[in-house]
Amino acid sequence: MLRNSSIRRIMIATLALFILLIIYLFPDNNQIEESLSYINAQELPIFLMDKMEYVARTSIIKNQSQQNDDIKQIIDTLTIDSHKSAYIPDGFSALIPKDTKLLDMELKNGLLKLNFSKEFLNVSPQYEEKMLEALIYSLTELDNVEKITITIEQEPLTKLPSGKKIPNTLDKSFGINKIYNLESIKDTSKTTIYYLSKYNNLYYYVPVTKISNDEKERVEIIIKELKTTPIYHTNLISYLAASTNLLNYELLEETITLSFDNHLLANLDDKKILEEVKYSIALSLRDTYGIKKVNFNIPEEETTSVMTK
Numbered sequence: 001m002l003r004n005s006s007i008r009r010i011m012i013a014t015l016a017l018f019i020l021l022i023i024y025l026f027p028d029n030n031q032i033e034e035s036l037s038y039i040n041a042q043e044l045p046i047f048l049m050d051k052m053e054y055v056a057r058t059s060i061i062k063n064q065s066q067q068n069d070d071i072k073q074i075i076d077t078l079t080i081d082s083h084k085s086a087y088i089p090d091g092f093s094a095l096i097p098k099d100t101k102l103l104d105m106e107l108k109n110g111l112l113k114l115n116f117s118k119e120f121l122n123v124s125p126q127y128e129e130k131m132l133e134a135l136i137y138s139l140t141e142l143d144n145v146e147k148i149t150i151t152i153e154q155e156p157l158t159k160l161p162s163g164k165k166i167p168n169t170l171d172k173s174f175g176i177n178k179i180y181n182l183e184s185i186k187d188t189s190k191t192t193i194y195y196l197s198k199y200n201n202l203y204y205y206v207p208v209t210k211i212s213n214d215e216k217e218r219v220e221i222i223i224k225e226l227k228t229t230p231i232y233h234t235n236l237i238s239y240l241a242a243s244t245n246l247l248n249y250e251l252l253e254e255t256i257t258l259s260f261d262n263h264l265l266a267n268l269d270d271k272k273i274l275e276e277v278k279y280s281i282a283l284s285l286r287d288t289y290g291i292k293k294v295n296f297n298i299p300e301e302e303t304t305s306v307m308t309k
Contacts, residue, residue, distance in 0.1 A: 044060050044141075055176055055206075074139060075096070080093075080095070091202065103153065110144060111169070112148045113151070118153055120150075132160075132170065136176075146171060178209045179211065181210065189211070193207065195238055197236055219249050222281065223281070228242065245263065256285055264277070265298065
């Protein structure tokens with residue numbers, strides 16, 4: 001009887017150990033992989049001009065489920081004094097000139113063709129690039145929209161009202177809130193970095209495209225810039241600690257794995273990375289490289305993965 005009881009205890013202990021081993025080897029994906037969930041499924045990401053005249057990422061309530069409806073809602077909201085103006089969050093403003101109409105559109109193989117009325121050209125030279133940035137970045141947040149072309153009453157838009165030429169096809173390589181730090185026009189690099197900003201109690205992201213002659217890999221530029229206080233953007237915020245070290249990185253197609261020391265952690269006790277830090281890095285890598293997944297590795301800690309699209 002005693003022997004049977006001992007065997008039973010051994011079997012129970014072995015089974016418990018086996019279950020714990022399975023949990024350890026196959027952790028809950030919800031704990032280690034997440035998406036950019038600060039904008040939920042009932043909202044549309046949109047880029048509007050903030051009080052500091054940055055083109056910034058915020059959101060509006062989504063009205064419809066069809067993608068064409070999303071496109072129309074974004075364009076309507078980006079248009080000054082449109083019937084969607086009430087959807088614009090406090091502290092932000094539209095950029096497409098008043099009375100501009102979207103005459104027709106076509107989405108095929110990732111290319112969105114937009115045909116606007118002539119009022120589109122009434123934008124002032126001061127805001128013409130910001131208007132394009134808001135349009136490009138808002139629409140390419142949508143699934144299946146990778147690039148856009150613009151025509152004005154069927155005529156291709158090849159230059160802005162100021163006379164500045166623009167590419168026939170527009171995507172995020174156009175840049176946003178551009179800062180030039182050039183010593184030469186040769187061997188330039190273009191890197192987009194997402195900072196945080198705040199209006200009243202609302203935090204939101206502001207992307208800044210840095211154009212320079214920096215020869216470093218752009219992932220290194222992103223981490224370096226987020227670790228330092230941006231002197232030229234005194235109202236922008238980064239929560240990445242200056243003591244954080246990027247130990248290594250591996251870029252494979254649409255995934256990048258970043259290995260940091262434990263200074264990336266907000267608190268050594270709870271072993272968590274600040275969401276603001278993860279999202280600033282992930283959004284920056286997404287727009288700079290077209291990355292869809294970012295893995296964060298810290299020695300002796302679980303890998304955290306962020307899906308960006």
